[in-house]
Amino acid sequence: MHVATCVLTLRLPENHSLKGKRQVILSMTARLRNQFRVSAAEVDSQGLWQIATIGVASVSNRADHSPETMDNVISFVLQNYPEVELLESQVEVIPVP
Secondary structure, eight states: OEEEEEEEEEEOTTOOSHHHHHHHHHHHHHHHHHHHOOEEEEEEOTTOSSEEEEEEEEEESSTTHHHHHHHHHHHHHHHHOTTOEEEEEEEEEEEOO
């Protein structure tokens, strides 16, 4: 079994309220869960208007599937949310015996 995690740090430059940020982030995490069958949630920076930290996790029985899924998640965010800047992404794959 392989567990992959991805932390995305995003900037929402056009956003001017927590309500606006919440709409974008809730839409994004729901679409990620539906599209890729992963767990996704805002994990940090909840009080900031223009910065969001999204955590994504996936479990797979194949070593190559987990990082591929996280690469697809990052590509999906970049393609479908042009109003969002990706500041940083960290992917980690953990083999579980």
